[in-house]
Each structure stands twice: as C-alpha cells, then as structure tokens.
Amino acid sequence: MGKIIVSANVTLDGVVQDPTGDEGTGRGSWFTRIADTDREAWAKAEFEEALGAEVLLMGRRTYGYFRSRGWPSRPGEWADRLRALPKYVVSSSAVEGWGETTVLGGDVVTAVKELKEGVAGEIVVYGSGRLVHTLLEHDLADELxxxxxxxxxxxxxxxxxxxDVVKPARLVANRTVGAGLALLTYRC
Structure with a gap:
C-alpha cells in the first residue's frame, strides 16, 4: 500500500497561499525573499524527495501551475525525475499531458483510496490546497x-x-535547510 506524503511550503503561521507573489494577494512572495543559498538547499531537498517518490498526486490547479512554469520541458535532473514519475491529477475535466498523466475524476476520496492501494511506495502531493484539505479531513495523509x-x-x-476534532501528529524528523528554512516531518 502506498503512503501519501503531503509536501508543502508554509510560513510560520501555516500559510501556503501565494508563495511567489503571482496571485497578487499583497502577502505573497515569501518564497522569493529567501537567500539564494537557501533556495539552492531547498531545491536539493525537493530533488531528494522526488527521488524517493513513486507517484505524484496533484489537484488540477497545481498541475497547471507546474505546466505553466515549464516543468514538462525544463532541463535538469529534478525536472527529468518529475517528468518520469507517473502523475495523478484530481480533476473533473481532462488535462493537458505531462509525461504519464492520469486524471482521477468522480469521488476524490474513493479514487485516492484506490490509488493508495495500487501503489507501493510514496505518493507525493505538491501544493493542491483543496486536495490536501480533503486528504486531511478523511485521514488519508500519512505524513506531512x-x-x-x-x-x-x-x-x-x-x-x-x-x-471539529483535534488531529494528532508525531514529529519524526526535523532539519535545517540552508540557513533559514526548517523541514519538519510529521506522521499523521
């Protein structure tokens, strides 16, 4: 059975919205404010995570964000790895392909449970706020x-x-990434 890993960039107060400032919220672009050395360390950590993944799971908007940022044709080992991974996209409509891409339509909870049963290894979820809320609400996420x-x-x-209830999590790892970022890993 697969293990669903929610991989998220968050501020200290848990905000995930508008990290690059593209959404124009006026509170975004916190990702772009880190030092170049921290950004390089972040990219290395993300690449390592991608190497351990068997599958990517994303919502339609996050999938479109990756496509619009040129990931399907971007050069480099990290982009090559993401291109090679099977991608599952939760969407009620078709999406433009990026390597091996499967649309999960219908009941999200049922589709994700079936995906989890059919994968041996890590199912990594990038971004995908609404999807993550559904995964957390239905206790489908195994790790944050x-x-x-x-x-x-x-x-x-x-x-x-x-x-409506307190959801427990257990800290299983923590490390500094670069000089200013912290990677916290919790089991749900």
Missing part, C-alpha cells in the same frame, strides 16, 4: 513534510482546514 519559511504572512489560505 513542511518546509517552513521564516515569515509570518498574517492571513491567507492555510495548509490545515478548520476541524
């Missing part, structure tokens, strides 16, 4: 890998949705 940025956004879409 939070690349934490030293900024407080104060407002914006957050990684964690409102819940």
């Amino acid at each position: 890998r939070l690349m934490t940025y030293p900024f407080v956004a104060g407002a914006g879409a957050r990684l964690f949705p409102a819940t």
